[in-house]
Amino acid sequence: MKKLVLIAAVAALSACNQNKAEPAAAPSEAAATPAAAVTHTMADRAGTWTYDDQKGITGTSVMTVDGTYTDTDKGGKSETGTWKIDASDKVCFDPKGDDPKNPTRCYAIGEPGPDGTTDATDDQGNVVKVKKTA
Secondary structure, eight states, X not given: OHHHHHHHHHHHHHHHTTTSXXXXXXXXXXXXXXXXXXXXXXXXHOEEEEEEOSSSOEEEEEEOTTSEEEEEETTSOEEEEEEEEOTTSOEEEEESSOOTTSOOEEEEEOOOOTTSEEEEEETXXXXXXXXEOO
C-alpha cells in the first residue's frame, strides 16, 4: 500500500512538472521497501500452545494477553516470565529473573500446517514444533 501511495505521489509530481526536461527520479529500492510491521497481535498469539523441540523437550506454554507466560515441560519443570511481539513479528520470551543461562529468546512463527502445527524458529535457526490448542 505504501509503495502504491509513493508511486502515485511520484506520478502526480511528474504530471505537475511536465515543463521540466528532467524526468522525476524513481524511488530507490530502500525507499520502496517498507520497514517490517507487526502483523500479529497479543490476542492472536495468546493461548495455550504445545511445544516439541524435537530433541526430547516437550510441554505446554500458556501465554496470556497481558504479556505473561508459564511454560511447563512434560517432567513438571516450569518457567514463568513475560512475552511480547517484536517489530519483526517474532514472539519473544523473557524468563523471570536474571539468569544468564536463560536469556530472552525470540521465535519467528510460521504458518500452521493442515494439522495446526507450526514451526517456531529461534534466532540461531533451531526449530520447535508448536501447536495452539486453546
